[in-house]
Structure formats: C-alpha cells, structure tokens
Amino acid sequence: MEHLKHKEKVTIMIAIIGALFFAAVNQTIVSNALPKIISDLGGLDYYSWVFTSFMLTSSIMTVVAGKLSDIYGRKPFFLIGILVFSIGAFLCGTSETIVQLIIYRAIQGIGAGLIIPTAFAAVGDLFAPRERGKWQGIMSSVFGVSSVLGPTIGGYIVDNLDWRWVFWVFLPLGIVAFILILKLFPKTERRQNETIDYLGTLFLSVTLSSMLLAFSWAGTQYEWSSPMILSLFAGSIVSLALFIWAEKRAKSPVLPLHLFKYANFTYSNIIGFAVGIGMFGGLMYVPYFIQGVLGYSATHSSLISMTMTLGLVGASAWGGNLITKTGKYKRQATLGLTVSVVGLLLLSQMDMNISQWQLVLYLILVGFGIGMGLTVFTLTVQNSVGQEYLGVATASTQLFRSIGGTVGVALLGTVLNTTMKEKMTSFDSSQVPDESKATLAKFQDPNLLLDHTQIDDIRGQLPEQMLPLFNELMLHLQVALTHALSNVFLLAAIVMAIAAILTFAIKEVPLRSQNETRKVEE
Template identity: 55%
Template sequence: MEHLEHKRKIMIMLAIMAAMLFAALNQTIVGTALPRIIAELGGIEYFSWVFTIFMLASSITAVLVGKLSDIYGRKPFILTGIAVFSVGSLMAGFSNGMIELIIYRGVQGLGGGLIMSTAFTAVADLFSPRERGRWQGLMGSVFGLASVFGPTLGGWIVDNADWHWVFWVFLPFGVLAFILILTLFPSVEKKPGEKVDYSGSLFLTTTIVPLLLAFSWAGSKYDWSSSQIIGLFAAAVVSLIIFILIERKAKSPVLPLHLFKNNVFTLSNLIGFIMGAGMFGAAMYIPFFIQGVIGRSATSSGLIMMPMTLSMVAASTLGGQFITKTGKYKALAITGLLIMAGGMFSLSFMDVNSSATVVILNNILIGTGLGMSFPVFTLTIQNAVDHRYLGVATASAQLFRQIGGTVGVAVMGTIMNLRMSDKIAEAGKEPGAQLAQNPQLVAQLKDLDPQVLMDPARLASIQAKIPAEFQPVFERLVGMLRDSLGYALTGVYWIAAFIVLTGFVLTFFLKEIPLRQSQKPGQGDETKEKAI
C-alpha cells in the first residue's frame, strides 16, 4: 500500500483514525465514571478488574492478529474488531452488576486489541519509517483527544444522567468507522505458503492468562505464597516452555523467536512493558484521588484530567513532526520518560490538603512526557524488522505494553488495598472506641467505606441520618477514610515513578538506527542486521 496515491492514503488514514477514535472514546470515558458506577453497583474490590480484563483480552487478540494480518491483510481484522467492540459496548450498558460489567469489558477488550494492533500496522503499510513519525504522532493525538472528551463526558453523564449511557453514547462512531473501513480500505490476497500457528497461539494464550491472573490475585484475594498463586505462575512457566518449543519448529510462528535476537526489538518491547506498567498503574487511579481524597465531583475529575491529555496531544503531535523532519527519536524518548517520571514522583507528595491546581500541574508533566515518548517505541520496532514481519512486530509492541499495563494495574491495586487497610486500622482506633459505646451509631455507619467517598449524594444521605451530637465523630471517620485512601494512592504513584525511571535508564542503551526512507524488499533485512 506504500505506493497508493497520496489522496487515497489520506482517506484511508481518516478511516483508521475514525476506528481508533471510536475505541479510544469508549475506553477513556470509563475512567472518571467508574467510581460512581462502583458506588451504585458495589464491588470496589473488583475495581482493577474492569481495566485488567480489558487489557488481558486486548493483549491476547492483539498478538494473535499480528501474524494473521500479515497473512490475510489488515482489513478483515479491523472490521471484526469494530463489530466485536460495538457489541461489548452495547452489552456493558445493560450490566446489572460488577461481574457482568467485567465480562462485557472483556468483550470490548477482544475488539479493542484487533482495532489497535491492525490500525498501527496499517500505518506502517502505508508509509515509510521516516514518514511514520508524523502519522504516529497524529494517531497519538486522536487517542489524546478522546482522552480529553471521554473523561469529561463520562463525568457529566454520571452526574446528570444514567451511567449506562457511558457505554452507549459513542456507538454511532462505531457504525461510521465500520462503513469507512469497509469502503476505503484495500483488500489483499492471502500470502501463499503461510499457515496459521494454532498450537503456538493456544500456548501463548495459556501463558498470558495465568500470568496475569496471578498478578491480579496475589496479595489481595490470595497470599503470594498460596497454592493458587504458585499454581498459576507454574502453569504460566510450563505453557511458556511448551510455546517456545513449538515456535522453534513452527513453519509460520505466531511470534517468531528470532526477532528477539534483534536488540532494538527486544529493548523497545521491554521499555514498552515498563512504560505500560508505570503509566496505567498510576493514571488509572488518579480519578480515585480527585474524587475520593480531595472530594471533587466526577465532572470536576474529568476537567482536572483534561490538561494531561491536552499536553499529551500537543507533545505527541510535535514529537511526530520532529521525528519525520530530523529522523531522530532517542533524545525525544529519553526526555519524555524523565518528564513523565518527574510528574509521577510529584503525585506521591499529594495529600487531602492538595489543591486541584497541584493535581493539574502534575498531570501536565505526565501528559507531556507520555506524548513525547509513547509513540517512539512502536516506530523503533517497525523500523528494525523486515516488512513481512510488520504485523507481528507491531502486535508484539501492543502485547508487551498491554501486559505491562495489566501487571501495573494489578500490582498497584494490591499495593493500594494493603496500604489503605493498614492506614485505616491504625487511624481508626480513636473513633472506633467511641463507636463501640454506641451500637446504634455503628448500624447507621455500616455503609461508610472508601467506595462511598466517590458518591457525594450517598455520603450526604448517610450523614443526614446521623444525630447532631455524633456529627463530629462522622466527620472524623470520613476524614480518616480520605486520609487513608490518599496515603494508599501516593504510595502507588511513588512506585510508578520508580518504574518509569527504570525505562528512562534503559533507553540510553537503545541503538538509534536511521529511519528508512522506503520499505522496498531488502531494506528491512539490512536495517535488521544493523540493529542486531
């Protein structure tokens, strides 16, 4: 597709960005709305699963479709992704409980993995590595713009309408994106001699699933040393060994192992994993701080998050232009990771007395660093492999980033719960003694827990039932819960900053190879040899 007319390429890119916009809007709208959804449906203990299941499902489909799209072309998979994502969004709006919501988020994830993996690979089909910088930046901007409007609209919906509309409002975008892709995207014939690696796909899946389940449950549902967690890790290791043995003999492996001999490919994926863990592990919990700790509404939470995404859009767009113009990307990634880590480190100093302005400034730092560095590593991976591996290479970038994000959210959620429990146990001794003398008051406060902090109306309803003489005790309890949640979250941000700093250090070891001006046969192999 590299030699299509420029006008046709632009139209195809508009179709691709429409598909990405649909998926991204449905992802980002959930963040600020979820605390209120949890307050209505209950199940704060499953909070991280709403994100974990999406990333788990999208990780699996992203890597599996990589090789398939190299064989059959990108079009059928991006169309399937849009259709599956639309069904998941529709059903998520009908959820009556957290378990149902998690299941339908998983369906969304299956479609989202198909969309994101094929969209970024299609850019590589259309443009040479040197030209991709500009388009990767613009695609990052599309996701950034969705991150601006999604959280704001999500907060407005749960404050002013039924939360179910969070999942339904953008369904028309799915129909539009499907029509555009169907009519504009060129079809390709199946590559001769290529077979689907069913065995490798199966054992890759059975490696990823127990691994992520182990990280999700360890320290919260089960002890790290429990038989359940050890069993999951053991299953992941056994599946990984079988997967490696299968891939070494497979004629058309789902994930060619020889790609990991390429230092640029391996290091870029490792940094992508680290960035995913740090970014998702911290960013997903920022709305909890805004709503639960400093007591802002869901709508305010969306507005406070907006500067992060606007700064990400600006940095991503300008960074992409810089890469296309200069052909340089390493310094951009290093600077971005350092800024991002600084923003997360600043988050760790916040508490119940922090102002919205402080949160906004820290979010701007994170957004700027993220916009500068995030698109770089997909570009480096695509530039380091031969064109026939574009799909699987791009999918690997998605896989490692998503696994990092899943592990990050799970580990950060465990840390948050443990720190919050310890802080509540320590801080609740004094009001607990007073409550022990008033069993009637204890019954009235049975619904007072950290998740009620995200629902001002419910909190006010509980307070209205408390006799005047016990209002000071109630206020101390609420203050104790806010302080405990803040203490737990700042610990999460500190660890996230350390994780991103690790990626910053590793980027210094990334070899900066020239961005190819074309993707003609032979040039990919030459570049790959230089990268090894």
C-alpha cells in the same frame, strides 16, 4: 502501499483513525456509566469482570491479529474487527443481566484486539519509517482524546438518557469506518508458504489469561498468597514454557522468538511494559487524591485530570512531527520519560495543602513526558524488523504496554491498600462505641472516600456526640491516604525512571525513507 498518492494515503488514514477512535472511545465511555449500569442489572460482585473480560480477549487477540494480518493483509482484520466490535457494542446495550454484559464485553474485546494493532501496523504499510512518526503521534493522541470524551459522554448519557445508549451512541461511527475501510483500503495478496500456529496461539492464550487474571484478582478478590493466585501464576509459567517450546518448532510462529534478538525490539517492549506500569498503574490513582484527599467532586476531578490528558495529546502530536522532521527519536524518548519521572516525583510530594494550579502543573508534566516518549517505541520496533514482521512486531508493543498496565494496577493497588491499613492502625478507636465500629471500619477502604454521598449518609447515621470523633477519623483517613498515594506515585516514578534509563540502550537506527522487506537491524 507506498505507491499510493499522498492524498489517497491521507484519506485512508482518516478512515483508520475513525476506526481507532471508535474502538478507543468505547473502552473509556463505560467508566462513569458503570455504577448506574450495575445498579440496574445488579451483580456488584462481578463489577470488575466488565473490564477484565474486555482486557483478556483484547490482549489475546492483539498478537494473534498482528501475525494473521502479516499473512493475509490488514484489510480483512480491520473489517472483521469493526464488525465484531459493533456487534459486541450493540449486544451490550441489550444486556438484561450482568453475566450477559460480561460476555458481550468480551466480544467487544475481540474486536478491539483486531482493530488497534492492525491500525498501527497499517501506518507502517502506508508510510516509510521517516514519515511514520507524525501519524503515530496523531494516533496516540486518539487515545488521549477518547479518555477525555468517553467518560464525559458516558456520564452525560446515564444522567439524561437510558444507559444503553452508552454502547449505541457511536455505532454510526463504526458503520462509517467500516464503509471507508471497505472502499478505500487496498487489498493485499495472501503471503504464500505461511501457516497458522494453532499450538502456539493456544499456549499464548493460556499464558496471558492466567497471568492477567492473577494480577487482576491479587490483592482484591484473593490474597497474593492464596491457592487461587498461586495456581494462576504457576499455570502461566507452565504455559509460557510450553509456548516457547511450540514457537521453536513452529514453521510460522505466532510470535517469532528471534525478533527478541534485535536489541531495539527487546528494549522497546521492556520500556513499554515499564511505561504501562507507571502510566496506567500510577495515574489511575490521581482521582483518589483529588476526590479523597482534597474533597472535590467527580466532575471537578475529571476536569483537573483532563489537563494531563491534554498534555499527552499535545506532546504526542508535536513529538511525532518532530521525529518526521529530524529523523531523530532516541533523545526524545529519554527526555520525555525523564520529564514524566519529574512529574511523578512531584506528585509523590503532594499534601493536603497543595493548590489546584500546582496539581495541574504536575499532571501536565507527566502527560507531556509520556506523550513525547510513548510516540517513539512503536516506531523503533517497526524500524527494527523487516516488513514481513510489521504486524506482529507492532502488536507486541500494544501487548507489553497492556500487560504493564495490568501489573501496575495490581502492584500499586496493593501498595495503596497495605499502606492505608498500616496507617489506620495508629488511629485510637477506644472511644468508638461497639455499635459504631462496623460503620467506621468501612472507611478503611480508600474507594469509599471517593463517594461523598455515602460519606454524608454515614455521617447522618451517627449520633451527634460521635460527630467530632467522625471528623477526626476523616482527617486521619485523608492523612493516611495522602501517605499511601505518595508511596504509589514514588513507586511509579521509580519504574518510569528505569524505563528512561533503558532508553540509553536503544540504538538510533536511521529512519528509512522507503519500506524494505529485509531485516534492518543487525
């Protein structure tokens, strides 16, 4: 599609960015609205499944969509993805039970798994590697913008309108994106002599489902050593072995294993996995510090956290343009991830006396560093393979980053909870009456520290003579949470540092000024 005029390419990119934003903002808009939705539908025990069902189906579809779009072209998967996602969003708004919402969110996940990797692969179809940096940066910024707008709009809707509009408000954007893609995106011919790898797809789906469920449930729903978690991990290992066996025999494998022979492809995906742990796993705990330790409201917390997102958005756009101008990317990846390591290390040193401006500076550093580095790795993967593998290679970067985020949330969540429990054992509860111990024990869950209304309710239920002890417990909890979060951010910094070190292994293959169908890394 490089034969298209520049104006035509830009118009197509506007349509692609619209479709990407439609998918991205619908992922984030649910976060602030979900407590209200759960209170209406019930099913608090299934709270996490609203996110888990979406994650499972989108992760599985990501690699499948990448391979199929290489065979059949990007356009049909854009259109199917937008259509499925829109249907899922509409159905979510009609949910009468939590089970229905979980099923409909799974349908949305299928749509997102089609839209997102196809969007990034389409950049590779439209532009030569030298030009892709700018557009990859802009598209990475879309996720940052959606992470700011989504929760804000979701919170406003549940406060002022029916929660169902959370899922319906952006449906017109989906319709517009569908029409634009239908009218503007060029149709490509089906690649001949390619077959669908059904067996590989099946084993890959089982592998991802088992692994993601294990990491999602471990430390929360079940103990790490429980039979359920061990069975899921065992199932994922067996399925992975069967997947490798199937791929070696498939005529057209869903994830060609020979791509991992290319150093840049392998290292970029490993780095993406590590960045997923550090970024998604570490930074989701920033609100715990802002609300649980510093005592700010959720709204105030979102405003402070927004500064990190703004840093990420600005750095992604700037870094992408820099790559396009210079054709260099390795130094930018190393520098960006190193800056994020510094930011995470500073976060690990925070205490209760930190000023808001210091915290904002640390968050900007982390966001800016990740934004600079993250732009690079989709580009290096695309530049490492031939045009015929562009879709599946691009999808692999999304998949490894997503898996890293899931693993990070589980591991760092376990570190947080374990450290909290250890620190709480030092609290002297001998003065607490037996009838109040059950109430005070609730605060060993760090999530409750984010709910200031519930804290006030519990304070109001205690007799007056218990209030000094309650205040002492609150102070002890804040100290314990601060210590636990220090460990979380420190571990995230270590993982991110490993990712930064691995960037030295990336070979800076010159960015081509034209697309080629042959493989480009020897």
